[in-house]
Amino acid sequence: MKKLSVLITFLFVGALAIYSQEGAKMLIHQSSTVVEYLLSEIDSITFKIPETQAAVHPSLFLKKGEEAAMLERIERSPLLSKVHKSLISECAPILRTAVSKYQISANRLLDVSEEVFRRVFLLSYAYRVTGTVSYAVRAEKELLAAARFQDWHPSHWLDTAILLAAMGIGYDWLYDYLSEESRIEIREAIVEKGLNTVWEQGFNQTNNWNSVCNGGMVVAALAVRDVYPELTKKLVEKAVASNPKVLTMYAPDGGYPEGYGYWGYGTTYQCLMSAALIDVYGTDYGLSDYPGFMESARFRQFTTAPTGKCWNYSDCAEAAYISPCVFWMAYRKNDPSLLAVEARYLESTIPYSAGEIFKPFITIYGSRLDLTSVPENSNHFWYSGGVTPIYVYRSGWKETTDTYLGIKGGYAASNHSHMDGGSFCYEYGGVRWSKDLGLQSYGTLESVVTLWDMTDASTRWNVFRLGNSSHSTLTINNKHHKVNGVVFLKDTYMTDKKQGALADMSGLYSEDVDLILRDITLEGNILTIKDSVEAKPTVDCDIQWIMNTEATSEKESDNSLVLSYLTKKMRMVVDAPCDFSLLQLTNVGPNSYDIANSGCRVGVQTKFPAGFKGTITVKLIPIE
Incomplete structure (x- = not known):
């Protein structure tokens, strides 16, 4: 695996030398011939795992006999003591709750799988650290109930994989408590309803499915390795x-194409797999050494904004949350500064998230670090290339009123993406002046649109939250963005006096323009967005400039609006070479299936005649 990591790095660096600047930043684009070659090289390499030795249970994540030392370290940390008490207290309601039942919702067993995981992990943890038998009794009931499900819904193998992880952890951690009859029933279910149903497609994808499917499978397989060594x-x-x-999707520098939410989802199972492999074999065969993977913990930090919300581009909700897998990454790198955001959350409240089902990771791996004083991130800038290049500037890391600017590149056809190329997230004074509406639940859409068809013709793009008309970007001639039109970040500004990035958005509008460059710069407390447009010689361009905001708006003059949010105000001033009108639009979608949205859209409507070249300039100026 080390050789393969070197191969990937070599290919990546070689491509930077061969390609133009734009082409290099497209290296991880899924249609890239370089990546196709790289993936073919991966397929041609085989890995030989050593013969399985006799297993000692528990052996995964928290090995047998490690409980007392962990508890001693937890007691010395106010942060971890708080989490530990929370973990134990969350078990009491489970003891009073009936076991999980097989129930399909929106063609998935996913909610049930994740609830089984949450219960088993919490109860097993509580039993191991307290010795209270009632926790083990209830965990055993949950494991046996899941083992007796009619199936683990292998047609949506994500559901199966998460159940595999839950059953593997429960079997390994409760092994000494379980009767031989229960052990047999649980491990036979692991094999018959999980490991023998392996779904090939899930392991060949370049998105979070790969991490989740492989992670769940590995944890369960390692748990039963002494009984099923060849399997x-x-x-x-x-x-x-x-x-x-x-893992190639994290290259070159840690950006995760699917955004904040799916980083937490996919990366958690990725860490779960590496941690389990290291515990059993002493190595994860170089998986965590892939270019950008461990660096992606910084990506997550920088996509958490000062207000406590995440930058929620693509299919991501706005709420930020603790990510337990960062504790494993910080432990592996021996770098507590990766936990700066987590530490701040733990000092206040612990936000709920899907990642909370992994909360024991916080105490298991956090206790192996000195968290007496978690250092702040000293950097204020982030740039990552790859499938979805982004730029982030944070003026500081301590105050909710710190300034935040995020600028997004990439393309709509990438996994879970929206038509948000060239969009920007902007916080100033504790207000998100430019925002993304984010995720709409898949269950509300899958029966009415072709949600997972990422082509230009897909009805996916008619969903208000997913199409370009709801994002802080441009729409030309009332058309959707071209799904394979890539937005490149051609330049970045990272000085004390000037922050921002220059984006080439031309590919989004290839039928109508020859060039669109969006230059977003923050100088002092004034944000300037300059869109330089060159219309094709034969095409008139109706241009709609939109910024989605949580503020309300009031027209001040023919070229300015005043945006207000509680006591905060921001002036939006417009300059354009052709006649224009200011826009004040609702966030009400046009379709019956569009859900309600907060905030509104403000912007500019103008028209550039065929062959015209000009620049639309919008300034956001705080009213102090």
Whole structure:
């Protein structure tokens, strides 16, 4: 695996030398011939896992006999003590709750799988650290109930993978408590309803499915390795060989194409798999050494904004949350500064998230670090290339009123993406002046639009939250963005006096323009967005400039609006070479399936005649 990591790095650096600047930044674009070659090289490499030795249970994440030392370290940390008490207290309601039942919702068993995982992990943890038998009794009931499900819904193998992880952890952690009859029933279910149903497609993808499917499979296989050594060896080799297809997506520098929310989802299972492999074999075969993977913990920090919200581009909700897998990453790198955001959350409240089902990771790996004084991130800038290049500037890391500017590149056809190329997230004075509406629940859409068809013709793009008309970007001639039109970040500004980036958005409007450059700069407390447009010689361009905001708006003059949010105000001033009108639009979608949205849209409507070249300038100026 080390050789493969070197190969990927070599290919990446070589491509930078061969390609133009734009082409280099497209390196991880899924249609890139370089990536196709790289993935073919991955397919050609096999990995030999050693013969399985006799297993000692528990052996995954928190090994047998490590509980007392962990508890001693937790007691010395106010932050971890708070989490530990929370973990134990969350078990009491589970003891009074009936076991999970097989129930399909929106063609998924996913909610049930995740709830089984949450219950089993919490109860097993509580039993191991307190010795209270009632926790083990209830965990055993949950495990047996899941083992007796009619199936683990292998047609949506994500559901199966998460159940595999839950059953593997429960079997390993409760092994000494479980009767031999229960052990047999649980591990036979792991094999028959999980490991023997392996769904090939999930392991060949370059998105979060790869991490989740491989992660769940590996944890379960390692848990039963002493009884099924050949099956374990075969499946672990399969995982280690196929997993790099998603790891290439973190290259070159840690950006995650699917955004903040799916970073937390996919990366957590990625860490789960690496941690389990290291515990059993002493190595994860170089998986966590892939270019950009461990660096992606910084990506997550920088996509958490000062107000406490995340920058929620793509299919991501706005709420930020603690990510337990960062504790494993910080432990592996011996770098507590990766936990600066988590530490701040733990000092106040622990926001709920899907990642909370992994909360024991916080105390297990956090206790292996000195968290007496978690250092702040000393950097104020982030740039990552790859499939979805982004730029971020944060003026500071301590105050909710710190300034935040995020600028997004990429293309709509990438996994979970929206038509948000060239959009920007802007916070000043504790207000998100430019925002993204984010995720609409898949269950509300899958039956009415072709949600997972990412082509230009897909009805996916008619969904208000997903199309370009709701994002802080441009719409030309009332058309959708071209789904394979890539927005490149051609330049970035990272000085004390000037922050921002220059984006080439031309590919989004290839039928109508020859060039669109968006230059977003922050100088002092004034944000300036300059859109330089060159219309094709034969095409008139109706241009709609939109900024989605949580503020309300009031027209001040023919070229200015005043935006207000509580006691905060911001002036938006417009200059354009052709006649224009100011826009004040609602966030009400046009379709019956569009959900309600907060905030509104402000902007500019203008028209450039065929062949015209000009620049639309919008300034956001705080009213102090």
